[in-house]
Structure formats: C-alpha cells, structure tokens
Amino acid sequence: MVGEEKKTIISIDCMGGDLGEQEVLKGIEKAYAKNRSLFFLIHGVGDTMPNLLKKQKRLSGAYKFIHANQVVRMDDKPSQALRRGKDTSMWHCLESVASGEAQVAVSCGNTGALMAMSMVKLRKIDGINRPAIAVLWPSTNPHGFNIVLDAGADIKADSQDLHQYALMGMSYAKSGFNIEKPRVGLLNVGTEDHKGRSELQNAAKSIYESSKVFDFDYIGYVEGDDIPSSKIDVIVTDGFTGNIALKTGEGTATLVRTLLKETFAFSVMARIAALLALKPLRSLRRRIDPRRVNGGVFLGLNGTIVKSHGSADATGISAAITLAYKLTQNDFQKNLAKKILSHKNN
Amino acid sequence: MVGEEKKTIISIDCMGGDLGEQEVLKGIEKAYAKNRSLFFLIHGVGDTMPNLLKKQKRLSGAYKFIHANQVVRMDDKPSQALRRGKDTSMWHCLESVASGEAQVAVSCGNTGALMAMSMVKLRKIDGINRPAIAVLWPSTNPHGFNIVLDAGADIKADSQDLHQYALMGMSYAKSGFNIEKPRVGLLNVGTEDHKGRSELQNAAKSIYESSKVFDFDYIGYVEGDDIPSSKIDVIVTDGFTGNIALKTGEGTATLVRTLLKETFAFSVMARIAALLALKPLRSLRRRIDPRRVNGGVFLGLNGTIVKSHGSADATGISAAITLAYKLTQNDFQKNLAKKILSHKNN
Numbered sequence: 001m002v003g004e005e006k007k008t009i010i011s012i013d014c015m016g017g018d019l020g021e022q023e024v025l026k027g028i029e030k031a032y033a034k035n036r037s038l039f040f041l042i043h044g045v046g047d048t049m050p051n052l053l054k055k056q057k058r059l060s061g062a063y064k065f066i067h068a069n070q071v072v073r074m075d076d077k078p079s080q081a082l083r084r085g086k087d088t089s090m091w092h093c094l095e096s097v098a099s100g101e102a103q104v105a106v107s108c109g110n111t112g113a114l115m116a117m118s119m120v121k122l123r124k125i126d127g128i129n130r131p132a133i134a135v136l137w138p139s140t141n142p143h144g145f146n147i148v149l150d151a152g153a154d155i156k157a158d159s160q161d162l163h164q165y166a167l168m169g170m171s172y173a174k175s176g177f178n179i180e181k182p183r184v185g186l187l188n189v190g191t192e193d194h195k196g197r198s199e200l201q202n203a204a205k206s207i208y209e210s211s212k213v214f215d216f217d218y219i220g221y222v223e224g225d226d227i228p229s230s231k232i233d234v235i236v237t238d239g240f241t242g243n244i245a246l247k248t249g250e251g252t253a254t255l256v257r258t259l260l261k262e263t264f265a266f267s268v269m270a271r272i273a274a275l276l277a278l279k280p281l282r283s284l285r286r287r288i289d290p291r292r293v294n295g296g297v298f299l300g301l302n303g304t305i306v307k308s309h310g311s312a313d314a315t316g317i318s319a320a321i322t323l324a325y326k327l328t329q330n331d332f333q334k335n336l337a338k339k340i341l342s343h344k345n346n
Numbered sequence: 347m348v349g350e351e352k353k354t355i356i357s358i359d360c361m362g363g364d365l366g367e368q369e370v371l372k373g374i375e376k377a378y379a380k381n382r383s384l385f386f387l388i389h390g391v392g393d394t395m396p397n398l399l400k401k402q403k404r405l406s407g408a409y410k411f412i413h414a415n416q417v418v419r420m421d422d423k424p425s426q427a428l429r430r431g432k433d434t435s436m437w438h439c440l441e442s443v444a445s446g447e448a449q450v451a452v453s454c455g456n457t458g459a460l461m462a463m464s465m466v467k468l469r470k471i472d473g474i475n476r477p478a479i480a481v482l483w484p485s486t487n488p489h490g491f492n493i494v495l496d497a498g499a500d501i502k503a504d505s506q507d508l509h510q511y512a513l514m515g516m517s518y519a520k521s522g523f524n525i526e527k528p529r530v531g532l533l534n535v536g537t538e539d540h541k542g543r544s545e546l547q548n549a550a551k552s553i554y555e556s557s558k559v560f561d562f563d564y565i566g567y568v569e570g571d572d573i574p575s576s577k578i579d580v581i582v583t584d585g586f587t588g589n590i591a592l593k594t595g596e597g598t599a600t601l602v603r604t605l606l607k608e609t610f611a612f613s614v615m616a617r618i619a620a621l622l623a624l625k626p627l628r629s630l631r632r633r634i635d636p637r638r639v640n641g642g643v644f645l646g647l648n649g650t651i652v653k654s655h656g657s658a659d660a661t662g663i664s665a666a667i668t669l670a671y672k673l674t675q676n677d678f679q680k681n682l683a684k685k686i687l688s689h690k691n692n
Contacts, residue, residue, distance in 0.1 A: 075538050140601065152535055155543055189498055189589040192421050197501055197586065224593025228601045240543065241590055243535040244583075247570025248591040252598040255486065255574045259630050260606075266626035277619035280612035284605050 007039040008328050010321060011102035013093035014044040015071045016109025018311045022052055024108065027317020028063070029056045034318070035325060038062065041096045043089040045071045068092050072113045074310065081113030082120065090114060094121040097303045103328040106295075106320050108308035115153050115298065122303040125336070130154045130161045131300030132239070133307060134172055135246060136323075138253075140230040147173055148227060148235045151296050152243035159202035162186065162236055166207045168299040168336060169234035170216040175332040176297075179233055181215055185222035187237035187245070195221060207236070257285065295320035297327065304333050353385040354674050356667060357448035359439035360390040361417045362455025364657045368398055370454065373663020374409070375402045380664070381671060384408065387442045389435040391417045414438050418459045420656065427459030428466065436460060440467040443649045449674040452641075452666050454654035461499050461644065468649040471682070476500045476507045477646030478585070479653060480518055481592060482669075484599075486576040493519055494573060494581045497642050498589035505548035508532065508582055512553045514645040514682060515580035516562040521678040522643075525579050527561055531568035533583035533591070541567060553582070603631060641666035643673065650679050 014024045021044055032038055040063040042053065053065055068089035072081045085091055090109050096102040098121050107114050115131065124131055132150035139146040149169050150157060157165070166184050173182035186204055188196040193204075204220070211218040219232060224245055227235055237245070264274035264281075274281065294316035298305040304327050308320035327333075360370045367390055378384055386409040388399065399411055414435035418427045431437055436455050442448040444467050453460050461477065470477055478496035485492040495515050496503060503511070512530050519528035532550055534542040539550075550566070557564040565578060570591055573581055583591070610620035610627075620627065640662035644651040650673050654666035673679075 077540055138601070140604070155535060187590060189501060189586055194423055224590040224595075225597030225600065227594050228597050237590075240535055241587055244533060244570040244587055244591050245594040248573050248595045249570075249598040251571030251574050252595040253602065254571065255484070256599065256602045258486070263626040263630045264623065266623075270623040270626050273619040273621075273623035275619075276622070277610065277612075277616040280609040280616050284609045 006037060008037055008104075008325055009039045009041060009096075009102045010324055011041040011093050011096035011105040012043065012321075013090045013105070013107035013109055014042060014049070015089045016074060016107065016310065017308070017317070019313055021046075021049060023312075023314055024317050025052055025056050025059070026314035027312070028321065029059050030314050030318035031321035031325075032059060032062055034322070036062075038321070038325060040064070041066060041093075041102050043068055043093040043096075045069065045089050066092055066096075072110050072117075074110050076110055076113055078112040078116035081110065082116055085117070090117055091121070094118055094303075094305070097305070098122055104304045104306065104324040106306045106308060106317075106324050108310055108312055108317065108320070111152060111296075111307055111310075114305070114307060118298055118301050118303075118305050122301045122305075125300050125302060128164060128168075128300040130157060130164075131298055132161075132165050132168060133296040134169060134299050135296040137227055137235075137246065137249070139228045141233065142230075143177060143179075146227060146229075146233055146235060147177075148237070148242055148246060149299065150237065150239035150242050151246055152239045153298065155238070155240040157199070157238035159199040159206065162199065162203035162238070163206040163210065164300070165236045166203075166218075166234070167210060167214065169236060170214065171336045172297065172299060172332070173233050174216075175330055175336065176327060181217055182233040183217040183219050183231070184211070184234040184236060185219045185226065185232045187227075187235055187241060188221035188223065191221045191223065193221075203236075260285070295323040297323070299336065302333075304328070352383060354383055354450075354671055355385045355387060355442075355448045356670055357387040357439050357442035357451040358389065358667070359436050359451070359453035359455055360388060360395070361435045362420060362453065362656065363654070363663070365659055367392075367395060369658075369660055370663050371398055371402050371405070372660035373658070374667065375405050376660050376664035377667035377671075378405060378408055380668070382408075384667070384671060386410070387412060387439075387448050389414055389439040389442075391415065391435050412438055412442075418456050418463075420456050422456055422459055424458040424462035427456065428462055431463070436463055437467070440464055440649075440651070443651070444468055450650045450652065450670040452652045452654060452663075452670050454656055454658055454663065454666075457498060457653055457656075460651065460653055464644055464647050464649070464651050468647040468651075471646055471648060474510055474514075474646040476503065476510075477644055478507075478511050478514060479642040480515060480645050481642040483573055483581075483592065483595070485574045487579065488576075489523060489525075492573060492575075492579055492581060493523075494583070494588060494592060495645065496583065496585035496588050497592055498585045499644065501584070501586040503545070503584035505545040505552065508545065508549035508584070509552040509556065510646070511582045512549070512564075512580070513556060513560065515582060516560065517682045518643065518645060518678070519579050520562075521676055521682065522673060527563055528579040529563040529565050529577070530557070530580040530582060531565045531572065531578045533573075533581055533587060534567035534569065537567045537569065539567075549582075606631070641669040643669070645682065648679075650674070 134149035480495035482491040
C-alpha cells in the first residue's frame with residue numbers, strides 16, 4: 001500500500017490548526033485532487049478521526065491513518081510538549097520522516113513545539129547552531145515571491161546564526177526554486193553601513209566573504225519595504241524581527257482585502273464595476289492572499305518539515321502540501337547539508 | 347510679523363527630504379491653504395531658497411526665511427551631525443522651538459541626527475531614559491489609526507524603556523486624540539505569557555501595574571497583524587522591531603496599490619469598471635496611503651518635534667504640518683511631562 005511505486009509520501013499532523021482537523025483533511029483532499037502521485041500518512045487524535053476521514057471519499061486509497069493518544073496544544077511550551085512527547089500526533093508525524101517512511105512532514109501545530117521535537121527527532125545538520133524557518137512572501141519578482149528567514153524559529157540570532165541563515169536561504173533559493181545567483185540581503189533599519197546592531201555588522205562581513213565562495217550576490221542591508229520588492233530574493237533576519245515584520249505585512253494585506261470588499265459594496269455603481277472587473281479583481285485578491293504562499297520550511301535539520309500557518313484553511317493546507325511535494329522533487333536537503341559542511345571546512 | 351495674534355508658529359527644516367526643498371515648500375503651501383492661522387519659520391540652505399520661496403506666491407506674508415550655512419546629510423552619523431552642528435538648518439529649526447519662538451518643529455531630515463540634536467537642544471524630560479518616535483498607523487478603529495512606538499528612535503530598549511514608551515504612548519493617545527482609556531499592548535511573537543524575550547516579560551509586569559494608576563487598559567501581548575486592528579490603540583515595541591515592522595507594512599500597502607492600478611488597466615472592461623467605482627476606489631486609495639498619516643512624533647523631550655518621512659511628497663509634508671498644529675492645540679507636552687514625573691514619584 002504505502003510502497004506503491006513513484007508515490008511521494010507525505011506525513012501530516014492533523015492536529016493543532018485553528019479550524020480543526022476536518023479543515024486539514026479538506027486541504028489534503030484538495031492537494032490530492034491536483035496531484036494524484038501523493039500518498040499521505042495521516043496522524044491524528046480522537047475517535048472521530050476515522051469517521052471524518054471516511055467522509056473525504058475522494059481520498060480513499062490515498063492514505064494510511066495513524067492514531068496517537070495525545071495532542072500537542074497550541075499553548076504548550078516546547079518543554080511541555082517534549083515531556084508529553086512520544087505519544088503525540090506531532091511526534092508520530094516527525095517519526096515517519098526520521099524513519100524514512102515519509103519524504104517530508106507537514107504540520108499546522110504549535111511552531112515552538114514542532115521545532116523542539118524536530119531538533120530531537122531529526123537533529124540539526126552538522127555545523128548549524130540554530131535552525132530557521134524560511135517563508136515565501138509575495139513580491140514583484142518574476143517568480144512572484146521572496147524568501148524570508150528566520151520567520152520565528154528562534155527569538156535570538158547572533159552574527160554566526162545570521163550568516164548561516166544567509167547560506168541556508170540562498171541554498172533554498174537555488175535548489176528549491178532554480179534561482180541561479182540569489183540576491184541575499186540583511187534586514188536592518190537603514191541601508192547605510194553604520195546602521196543597526198553590532199551582530200548585523202559582523203554578519204554582513206561574513207556573508208560578503210561567503211558570497212565570493214558560493215556564487216550568490218550579497219546586496220547589503222535592506223529595509224522592511226524591500227521585502228516585497230524585486231531587488232532581492234532572500235531576506236535574512238532574526239526570528240523575533242522576522243515573525244513580527246511578516247505578521248505586520250499579513251495584517252496590512254488583510255486590512256486592504258477587507259477594505260477592497262467594502263469598496264465594491266459601496267454603491268450600485270460600484271457593484272456593477274466589481275462585475276465588470278471580476279477577472280482582474282480575482283487575480284489581485286489571489287496575488288495578495290497570504291494563504292496562497294502558506295508554508296514555512298524548517299531549514300538546518302536532517303529532514304524537511306513544512307510548517308503550515310495555524311489559521312490556514314483548506315486552501316492554505318493544500319498550498320503547504322504542494323510546497324512540501326516540490327521540496328521532495330530535487331536533492332534540496334542533501335545540497336543544503338553539503339553547502340553548510342563545505343562552508344564549515346572552508 | 348511673527349508676533350501676529352493667534353498664529354500658530356511652526357518651525358520647519360526644509361532640507362533632507364528625498365524630493366528636495368521645493369517639494370517641502372509645496373507641502374507648506376498646501377498646509378497653509380487649509381489653515382490660514384499658521385505662520386512658518388522656514389530654515390534652509392543655499393542661494394536658491396529665497397527665489398524658490400518667492401515662487402510659492404500663496405505663502406506670501408506667512409513665513410520668515412532663516413538662512414543656514416550647512417546641511418545635515420542623510421548619511422551623516424548622529425555624531426557627525428552634532429559636530430557640524432550649530433550652523434545647520436536642522437539645528438536652527440530646533441533652536442526656534444527651544445527659544446520659544448516656535449511652538450513645534452517639523453523636519454524630514456536624517457532621523458538619527460534629528461533625535462541626537464533634539465536631545466542636546468531640548469533635553470529629555472526628567473525621568474526618561476530613551477525618547478521614542480510615535481507614529482500613526484491606519485487601522486480599523488473608528489478614528490482610523492493606531493499609535494505605534496518606538497518607530498526607530500533607538501535600536502535598543504530595555505524593560506524600563508518599554509514601560510516608559512507605554513506611558514508616553516497612552517498619554518499621547520489621551521491628550522493628542524481624546525481617547526479616554528487607551529488600550530495598550532506589547533508587540534511580541536505570540537500572545538501567550540511565556541513568549542518573547544525577557545525584557546518583554548518584565549515590561550509586561552510594570553505596564554500592568556501602571557495601568558491601575560493611570561487609567562488605561564493593558565491588553566497584554568499583541569502580534570504584528572494586530573497593529574492595524576481595532577482591538578488596540580497603542581502598540582509598544584523597541585525601535586529596531588518597530589521600524590522594520592512599519593516599513594514592511596508600508597511596503598505591503600505600496601505593493602497592493604501598484605497591483606490595484608495594474609488591475610484596472612488590465613482590460614477595457616476593467617477601465618470602465620474603474621470609472622464606475624471612481625469614488626469608492628479613491629477613498630480606498632486614500633485610506634491605505636501611508637502619506638496620509640505622515641509624521642512621527644518625538645516623545646520624551648521638552649518640546650514637540652514632528653519627523654516627516656524622508657520620501658514624503660507635498661501631501662505628506664502637509665499632513666505632518668497638520669499633525670504638528672494639532673499637537674499645539676492642547677497641553678499635550680505639559681501633560682506628558684506631568685504623567686512621567688508623577689509616575690516617577692509613585
């Protein structure tokens with residue numbers, strides 16, 4: 001069953017999403033409808049899960065359900081989650097990747113707990129201090145997005161960590177998205193050399209040195225408004241700043257979408273206008289929809305983990321699964337490890 | 347001349363804006379057209395300034411030009427600016443406030459230099475460690491915006507600084523915008539109590555204690571996507587995070603405005619749609635236009651300084667001047683000092 005030829009096996013933790021397990025299952029079904037080469041190891045808690053699964057008729061034959069007795073709660077501290085540990089759906093989900101049964105894991109559970117468990121279960125790549133979460137952000141680049149890391153794996157990052165994030169990010173851009181010579185920048189409060197904290201100034205020097213070895217462009221400091229721009233591919237920052245910046249951007253996009261809706265309900269004329277401009281308006285809404293690029297990738301571990309947004313709906317879950325699938329289609333993980341190791345020996 | 351009765355006297359440094367002095371003068375004219383009770387002390391450098399001023403015919407009789415020999419450059423470090431110091435237009439602009447000749451100052455020059463000079467010229471309010479820059483951010487609140495501080499006065503803030511920012515921010519909300527019981531929150535990577543760096547956890551305790559004394563609501567940790575929301579009035583963070591978050595939000599809003607323009611140029615039908623929905627679309631564009639709420643206020647000094655965005659055009663400059671005027675219309679500055687002092691004695 002699981003061994004069917006050419007299937008890509010994706011391990012999914014169904015627990016922890018804001019909209020419940022059923023929404024996650026709908027997302028799985030949605031992803032499967034688009035890509036029949038997928039097979040799912042579905043990890044969940046509770047007696048109702050098998051019945052919920054049976055309702056997703058179009059998933060029939062494309063999954064194996066693995067029952068867990070406990071769930072990692074959204075308010076669990078990482079240490080608590082680790083203590084509850086081995087009988088949770090999250091742990092089982094990661095175990096499927098560690099054992100080699102699945103090629104990639106997807107979870108919309110508690111980020112801190114997922115990172116802590118991933119570090120125990122998959123271990124860090126040799127030479128990496130702090131793993132990072134890399135997310136895709138809509139941009140005016142031809143491919144439509146930029147990579148931002150760390151988006152919140154760790155609230156701290158020293159200059160060596162930022163340097164490693166730059167290497168991991170450019171490796172992700174190369175292997176994951178075929179960008180030949182990624183443009184990498186450090187997020188700061190200004191572009192002038194003297195700006196920012198000392199760890200940024202030290203990281204800038206190391207990243208510039210590495211750019212000569214690894215064939216990427218270090219374009220220097222960038223500011224928050226450069227994140228959605230076409231002047232850069234990879235934006236490097238600490239997880240505290242990254243998390244807050246990205247959520248601020250999301251909040252702004254959501255505010256605009258709400259206002260846009262109100263705009264076209266404003267008058268009869270505006271409603272007619274909305275009908276006339278239906279197609280371009282839909283494409284605009286899609287373009288600024290944070291759900292479309294759902295999925296943070298944990299970098300720096302021996303195995304690929306995609307963290308879906310806690311509030312993701314079926315569309316978002318499906319996007320995260322599609323991203324996970326893409327990352328299994330080349331030797332991204334192996335290339336990443338190789339680069340970090342070769343850097344270490346440099 | 348300057349002493350005309352009931353005039354509000356605004357000191358303006360014309361140098362340092364990305365679009366040049368002429369754009370600043372256009373902004374002054376724009377503000378004056380809306381409010382004839384203003385009188386301007388215009389500080390500038392260069393022989394062409396008096397001629398440029400003469401071209402703004404509608405400003406005639408509403409200003410005094412004060413010539414300076416030097417300009418603070420956008421790439422000057424604060425220390426360099428201070429060294430060049432006393433013969434710059436920025437210094438003269440602040441001097442007009444320090445001497446009492448003007449009630450408020452507006453500048454779109456180098457933020458770091460402006461803050462450093464303000465601290466020398468106006469001095470910090472007794473009891474304040476680090477002054478902060480408070481900005482207004484579009485929100486779904488009835489009054490249309492929220493207050494965010496620190497937006498970049500200082501890249502560091504310890505727990506005591508964050509506590510003072512909360513007090514200054516709520517005081518600004520009360521005195522400046524008549525919000526009776528402002529809701530104050532601390533920007534963090536999650537709303538759970540255990541989240542974030544230790545200085546945030548310590549600040550949370552102090553702010554909660556103060557909320558019982560000063561009649562405001564401490565609503566706990568908030569996330570980046572809460573900044574434009576209606577659940578809060580004042581968002582407190584360090585200047586590094588604040589600067590990057592706000593610029594990311596600005597970048598997102600700009601991206602959406604660009605895409606919106608493209609959307610309605612997409613087809614003949616879409617162009618007709620744009621005509622039909624002209625009025626609500628214009629109001630939407632206005633609502634998400636960062637220029638509309640241009641103007642950061644320096645808090646914690648003995649005097650009011652409004653820092654306009656470096657890239658502000660005439661509309662933005664005019665908004666900053668209008669904000670400066672508003673802040674002279676009540677005893678905001680005196681009330682602020684009183685609150686900080688009474689807190690200190692508490």
